[in-house]
């Protein structure tokens with residue numbers, strides 16, 4: 288929702304008697320801006336080398352977060368302290384002799400998935416295994432349309448990565464997202480899935496692949512006309528071998544707790560990891576070896592998180608709840624940190640009132656407005672966000688989940704959660720997402736907006752969760 292100035296003015300007059308408008312734009316002092324700038328300069332510096340989980344740069348970021356949490360008097364949230372360790376899998380080595388697809392006497396070996404075709408890449412989280420047998424082709428794999436019942440039991444299933452434009456229209460009401468289609472095939476008994484990408488225009492990036500969830504069966508992706516044509520036919524004699532030699536990176540979530548002695552707790556989260564030197568997760572195939580500073584993604588959200596730690600302590604009017612501050616790791620690996628957090632939380636996650644995710648908020652000057660995603664995750668968000676008192680930028684409410692950031696892990700766990708965001712851009716996941724492009728004044732405004740949301744949300748001790756994760760499953 289975007290409001291005109293005049294409307295905001297009317298709103299302010301109408302409600303000024305009801306509640307103090309504490310966090311108007313420019314309500315925060317210059318000190319807030321200085322803090323944000325200092326945090327940004329540290330987190331997005333070359334010294335941190337893109338904050339890839341398991342690296343020295345990431346560990347420096349962790350130490351910095353802990354120091355700031357401690358200085359603000361937060362309590363360590365985990366039994367062992369401020370950090371929670373988990374493994375971020377890295378398919379470091381895919382030996383050629385163990386990773387291939389064979390149809391009759393023709394063999395396609397693993398490669399990195401980059402053009403030119405044909406390419407054969409493996410989904411990193413899929414299971415290792417070797418299969419001989421027959422395959423079935425299920426088109427794009429929409430259950431009830433392209434297959435049903437027991438058709439897939441014990442089969443190697445080949446499936447189009449994308450729906451045709453025609454099918455997209457025709458089956459718009461179905462759950463046609465890739466994850467859903469793969470999950471359904473797995474549930475129907477598929478023992479392995481080979482995704483087919485006929486176009487292979489620029490190759491499927493590792494990034495897209497890493498976003499998928501572990502299905503517990505081998506999953507690979509093949510692109511290029513010749514092999515796609517072959518695999519679109521049911522084959523009687525197909526061999527498929529995957530031997531991933533996994534190597535995990537040590538990743539850490541960092542969380543501090545502000546105990547206000549209140550009955551409810553809210554969560555504020557931002558991921559602090561990024562894609563390091565671009566070997567893994569860069570959108571730019573030529574940028575390997577360059578530092579991907581991730582100033583916007585997501586040093587910006589982490590800096591706002593740290594400023595909120597300081598601000599909330601100073602503002603009693605936002606202390607109606609306890610606050611849990613979490614800096615997630617391995618978000619870039621497919622939300623691994625937040626997923627691990629909700630599944631291994633020291634307290635029951637259902638007790639959290641709601642979660643506020645801050646991801647990529649450094650470009651407010653380029654966006655028309657501050658975007659707030661997943662506002663359908665609770666019925667109360669509309670009232671909370673209505674008429675946010677600021678005359679310098681709009682608030683754009685987006686009901687849909689946007690499944691590619693950490694709030695999605697909370698929604699999937701049944702917690703109302705929204706994401707603050709100022710838009711994607713050409714530097715996204717490239718080596719040019721740098722500090723000089725960050726709108727520092729914008730970061731102050733985003734901090735103010737977050738404080739205002741928190742203040743308003745206190746009117747709703749229990750929010751009414753809406754399961755938009757299921758509803759949005761068809762949207763990739």
Ligand SMILES: [Zn+2]
Nearest residue numbers: 584585619716
């Ligand atoms: Zn990212």
